[in-house]
Amino acid sequence: MTKTISFLAxxxxxxxxxxxxxxxxxxxxxxxxxxxxxxGIAQYKNAYPSYYVPKIAGQNEAYIVNALTAxxxxxxxxxxxxxxxxxxxxxxxADIAAYVSAQKTxx
Amino acid sequence: xTNRILLVCVLxxxxxxSLAMGVKxxxxxxxxxxxxxxxxxxxxxxxxxxxxxxxxxxxxxPDYMLKALKEYKSGKRVNAVMAAQAQGLSxxxxxxxxxxxxxxxxxxxxxxx
Numbered sequence: 001m002t003k004t005i006s007f008l009a010x011x012x013x014x015x016x017x018x019x020x021x022x023x024x025x026x027x028x029x030x031x032x033x034x035x036x037x038x039x040g041i042a043q044y045k046n047a048y049p050s051y052y053v054p055k056i057a058g059q060n061e062a063y064i065v066n067a068l069t070a071x072x073x074x075x076x077x078x079x080x081x082x083x084x085x086x087x088x089x090x091x092x093x094a095d096i097a098a099y100v101s102a103q104k105t106x107x
Numbered sequence: 108x109t110n111r112i113l114l115v116c117v118l119x120x121x122x123x124x125s126l127a128m129g130v131k132x133x134x135x136x137x138x139x140x141x142x143x144x145x146x147x148x149x150x151x152x153x154x155x156x157x158x159x160x161x162x163x164x165x166x167x168x169p170d171y172m173l174k175a176l177k178e179y180k181s182g183k184r185v186n187a188v189m190a191a192q193a194q195g196l197s198x199x200x201x202x203x204x205x206x207x208x209x210x211x212x213x214x215x216x217x218x219x220x
Contacts, residue, residue, distance in 0.1 A: 052168035062160035075185035105216025
């Protein structure tokens with residue numbers, strides 16, 4: 001498992017940069033612990049507004065950085081996500097995105 | 108449970124509509140619209156995105172996608188490209204698109220715990 005993550009981190013390091021801070025998937029994993037409270041439960045629904053919390057494992061890395069940045073800036077509105085995103089630095093967002101995008105989906 | 112789902116699918120097929128996790132839409136109509144509007148960036152399969160900064164849509168929850176599209180149109184969710192795209196979509200178009208992309212083979216999922 002650690003080997004896989006190291007390999008992924010290495011592969012990501014080699015990948016052409018998309019113009020954002022390079023993410024450290026290992027650091028991202030511990031930062032992403034909070035995310036699993038909602039994004040780690042299949043078909044988990046927000047209390048309000050009520051909709052399924054989006055699937056993010058395996059999502060594109062740069063998109064996740066953009067989404068977190070947009071929540072932090074108020075370009076996307078969701079009380080929980082805004083609060084989370086505002087607590088992260090740009091580097092931490094990149095770390096989270098590196099981890100989350102590298103996750104293989106269970107189904 | 109499986110029978111009930113089947114029944115819903117069968118009934119949905121009769122109406123040309125399917126109810127995918129709370130969103131009622133026509134996947135075939137959604138595919139048509141997706142080909143014309145969304146596929147250039149999100150891929151017709153919802154996985155091969157033009158750029159890494161565009162999200163994969165295949166298999167995403169349809170009610171989340173519907174909400175995202177409505178918010179792009181209203182301006183609640185701010186994105187210049189998506190705002191422009193969403194202006195041309197009716198509520199029915201959005202529902203059809205959400206149902207279509209939700210039905211595709213997915214590369215995204217729930218985070219491991």
